[in-house]
Amino acid sequence: MKITNVIPSGLGAPLGWVLVAALAGGVALGWASGASGPWQISHLGELLALASESAVVEELLFRGLLLWGCLVVARRWECPRSTGLAVVASSLVFGFLHLVPEGPLVAPRADLCVAAIQAVLKVIQATLFGVVLASLVVRSPWAARPMPACGVALVAPAIVHALFDVLYFGPLLLMGGTLPATYLTGNIADIVPMGVSTLLLFLAVFVTARADERPTC
Structure with a gap:
């Protein structure tokens, strides 16, 4: 299957900004965690497994x-604008x-x-x-097709989702850090990664909105 059949034209730049944000x-x-030990290459398998599982499950559920x-x-x-409304509504739930959290909320x-502040930024x-x-x-040109062919439309989001998680959590895990049980750590340094990625994701959404391709469904 050609990648051009999976990633719609006009969305290459937004995806680039998504990965830059990650x-x-x-x-x-990694900086906020204070982890400074040698890279733990042994954690690479754990990282890839977590990212892949999260991407597949969440894309099936949300997208x-x-x-x-x-x-x-x-x-x-x-x-009016039913497609845009559906995109925004599902994304807000997401x-x-x-x-x-996996543990306590805070x-x-x-x-x-x-x-x-972390809660607002994370949402x-x-x-x-x-x-x-x-x-x-x-x-995606696959989105309007009958089941199960329309499921191909989820391939690109799952790949991007997995790459985002690898890039976002990779430095932390590979430097020997551990994933927190909640995003609401109350640590002021943890606002930095959320803030940086959020600003760049705003740019990704702006570029998405300006893309020439119109929704196909």
């Missing part, structure tokens, strides 16, 4: 079931669910003001990321 955020996250469900509802209600002894960051990935789906 790498910049990852470098900042698969949720996005297409939003499209069906928006069109049934004859909403953004807010990133606040659901890290123990966290600065609550810092944690609140914005994940929502912007979701908008770009959802745009990949709705602009």
Whole structure:
């Protein structure tokens, strides 16, 4: 399968900015963690496994079931700009669910003001990321095809999602750090990676909106 059949034309630049956002955020996250040990190459397999699993599961749920469900509802209600509405709605759900932690919602002894800023930034960051990935789906020539062929439209988002996680969390894990159980650490240094990646993701969404390709579904 040719890559041009998976990634719609006009979205190469936005995807480039998404990966730049991931790498910049990852470098900042490694700095914020204070990890300075030698690179742990043995953690590479763990990183790839986590990124791949997260990408496949989340894309099936959010750019698969949720996005297409939003499209069906928006069109049934004859909403203006139904495709854009579905993209934004599914991305907002994706953004807010990133606040659901593996452990406590807020890290123990966290600065609550810092944690609140982190919560806002995380929702914005994940929502912007979701908008770009959802745009990949709705602009894909495969999206309008019947099942199961339409599932090919999820290939590009899954690949980009996995690459984003590898670049964002890679420096932290490879330097011997560990992933926090919650994004709301209350550590003021942790605002930096979120802020840097969020600003660059705003640019990615702006470039996406300016892309010449129109949605195909």
